[in-house]
Amino acid sequence: MHCSYFVAERCRSCTLLDQTYPEQLAAKQAHAQAVLGPRPDLDWLPPVASVEAGFRNKAKMVAGGTVDAPTLGILDPEGAGVDLRDCPLYPPALHASLPVLADFVTLARLTPYDVAWRTGELKYVLVTQSPDDELLIRFVLRSQESVARIRKHLPALLAALPHAVVVSVNLHPEHKATVEGEREILLTDAETLRMRVNGLDLHLRPQSFFQTNTEVAAALYRQARDWVDERSPGDVWDLYCGVGGFALHVAAPGRTVTGIETSVEAVASARVSAREAGLDGTRFLAGDATAFALGSGGSEGRDGAPDVVIVNPPRRGVGPDLARWLERSPVRSVVYSSCHAGSLARDLAEMPSLVPVRGRVLDMFPQTMHYEVVTLLERR
Template sequence: MGQDYRDQVRDKMRTTRRMLYPFLAPDTKWNSPFQCPQPGFRNKAKMVISGSKKTITLGLAPTPRHPHGVDLEECPLYPESICATFEPIRQWLLRLGARPYQIDAHRGELRHVLVSANPAGELMVRLVLRSKAALKRVENTWPDLARELPGLRVFSVNIQPEHTALIDGPEEIVLSPQRFLPMPGVGTDLFLAPGAFFQTNTAGALALYNQAAEWAARLRPGLVWDLYCGVGGFGFAVADSLGANPSPGEAGGGEPGSCQVIGVELAGAAIEGAKHAAQLQRATPGQAPHENQTTQVTGGATGSNTTDDITTNQVISKPAANGLRFITADAGKWIRNQKKLVTPDLLVVNPPRRGLGNELSKWIEKSEIPHVIYSSCYQPSL
């Protein structure tokens, strides 16, 4: 946007090479950069709800230059499946009769609408409210929106009472019968729960997962850690490339040629989806996981559970039939709390924008882990 895509790729490659040059061997080989399809590559839209009860804008927040906000219905970043949701959502919100949140006055109920779409055009819609004042109206009328959006699979309400830049609040209420939006992965579908993070570029995500799987297949590790694993994209891809089999215990020690993959993630909503995918893989026909009609989760997007288990009837904590195990925990704390630490043969890390942090980075440096795959979304923190 505003710069030729080829120039963007060239500039990013130049910056990355310059940044990593002091740390690389002279004979380091660089792969060709992945270039995603343009436009319409973004699978998620985050819209501020602005305006009044009679006129609603979905898009960027109001500014002195744009006092009514900026509508993003025709934004070229979004695929048609997302752009087509704007008008039905806008009309439904107008019928709802709740007031859009006014940032300066700290008044109003409607804060954000978040829409995610998979390549099949299936949708997840999350409505962020300031309080539960309009919740009953939403519960009674959201089926009307579902009839206007045939692809709608997951609908939830998030409560964000704080005047903050954070979009997600501490409580997520799922109103739809279906809790997860399937997204493409390598070796399995991935499952996105409300509040969980997924790479916003679906084609780019698959390229990352396939590259990690290719490298892992060459290395043939017996034990893999996938830290900041999210919904399990890297973990499932690596496990698929290795033909991972169940291993007893939490670390290594399985049958000859087997591999154990352990995914660690602080966000409970993401681990829910990862465990759901793992359970689907191990379920026999007719025993697929059941999804609640209505599910309420407290703890927001990051969740509050820092143990191995999340108690729901959709997920499990035992190793799946493919040798995968997913744990809800802070990565650094999980490592420190290991009574008998067995370091992995391969470490995969996909941290948020802030990076790994000094403590975890230093631990990895001293750990003598032979192979690390680092997926970075922000070069300065790499």
Template structure:
């Protein structure tokens, strides 16, 4: 039976300010103050706390009004991750205002729309950034003398302190007052709109939303799969499209798969474990063709071969970067949460116990690391304040050798004996051959090697690929899918126009895996990379494998190719970073007029752009071969072979 429009609206709040602002949303509504214990809300993250408190208020009031639309709201003031609630005394109010003085803070209002009879819940939030002026003691005491601060989050009301305290405000002023009128109006309209039954037509790749059309507008549905019929409720907008949540699946799709990972969904590591692997391959191949057409090189799209699947769908990654974080006030180790359509302000860390795309070894290493961190009283590093200790745990594994490297990334750790942790790990995980400590105090969530120290074991682990042995150091770039990389490198050897007399030039060679895999089929290979560490690693790999017809040169492509080459080159292999070739690098390569180009790319957009540059210069596409080296993610590797 279709739901009839609900008419009665109940505001679950005792705040006179919210009552006044609600009157701008709806001419008629009931006010029902709720007596809830906000200390019972477990969430420690400010935004999650505000939303959870709003839900608690709405559900409490809905017990008395089960047929009505009940609106709950909760506003918090947050300084970093610290929640500034309502002060308990004048002294605590003084401390809050002193903490806010001269600094920017966030004001967040969590919103909940609930109907108990239909068990329907819609949540949302609004966010405003407020920067205070430097507050003198006289300013603070003068405001506190008004004695209106006790029921105010953060110990102030913006309508009372005004420009005297506030230097800048970015966002909705009403939100700082405690009730974001425009956001409430939009969410109320969504909540009262009737549900829709739609058929999912496609996946909005490279995102993971199911895609449908309703009332002439595109509908994006997280978690929905091509071919299924779903009952949905619109919950927001993204550009010209609407975003909807699944109420129930009316008719499941044969393309739906059962995720192997218990953390799939909230985890930001994988997007497509709920979609069968054949459909994932279809989406990636189609995406590549579409980007080539959009770049104006439709003729290149016709040269795309069938995508090569990964030999392994799970346990394929040889490297994972895990992060430390906080969840509900406790330290956790895992992966960053997925950014959703309705929550994109920041990414929290999701505590995980296993990682099926990497290795079961996680289940043995994580507990030992977490025990050590807790025993030593180490805290999560805060990139805003620069305070704290632990940041990342990077694991590297030789899929063919079984050797394991653990890299602990922290800020400075004076007085902490990491040799104790290394000894525990190596006793419990015998395959751990290298334990490295990286110090990084930079204000970024990236893994950066400011200082690197070997704590225990060897400085490298080994991996084998195409009969060659490679030494992998903490900073070594090595394709994350060993078995898939082997297929890619074998295809390069098959499709590149090589002969025993060929001279191959490898640009962005890294540690030299492509160059060394080609060396046995040609006269000479020269590799270029801007990282001296990569070049040293490549030279070492050549020595380990007794390959004598390679040379590796440090320097940028732009600088080293500015002069004519000392000897002719027959084939150039280009394997640039995700952004592709710079304009200058492309011009340098084109000026060499090398007969054949082998381009390896991890980004269809930059590949299409650079291919157009080669085609405009007179090259033709011989073949384009996509490889799925990253199952369950939107990423793919592509091999393009071009000739004159």
């Protein structure tokens, strides 16, 4: 993949761009195997490759520059905006939206936030593209000062971007290194972006998480579904379920699937998806995954545990408390999807009775050393 920003050293986020893609994929496979260490029972399946460019379904664009000459991209070490509207990682519909959004910044007089001086309003423009090329657009603002102007000019934005189905404002008044705040203001009648994956419609609300690479995410869900179906469980938990990608894929007649997620918005999204798909055997609850597991075991005894557990934790992993609960429980199989092989290895050390028997690297993030690795653990 050629990137003019990388060549000019304006953006070096794609740290592996000097390597060929086969070299990148081989290095990720070797890294996963080295981090997990020698495991005679572990059968590594061929890695899942991605397209090299145009794979990112979301853009997290820092607002910089001035209201009359805004930049959308990143900030350089001095805090100046670096415009990345032509980044080759974005697919066509998302790519085409960025100059329109930059023009809208000027039209609605959204002054970019100055990190050094802590002045201005617009911090980020966040865009997500669905497989049907529809868009969810979010403006992250320091205050409500600009909301009225955004509402006033919203018809012009929707006319210029007819595929924009959800537009919202996120209020992030604090000066801190996080992307968004807690309060979301919807500006459109539609509340969710429909992400069509493997024939399932997954609804994505503005504050819900979805994997960055839709095609590789689809492969991840299929792999988990196949492993779960081979075991024919009657009861499955999907911990850290997000918008329900794993849970909805493994749902089947006669099977109860419970998804647990801290994000209330993600749980609301998952419930809409399940209802539309007619998956009556699924339920989604807002809560902490570890607290749910420990509470179920404490109140219902060992019989409260399911046959299979799916976990897809953040980079830090499931942590010792949940790992030790899984070790003590009668759970027969665990499907563990991890974006950080190191935390996966630490968690595996806490549950030696659950042995990895299959593993697969999925290249969710080409041009970087990041990847997803999914493993099937069986009780021995």
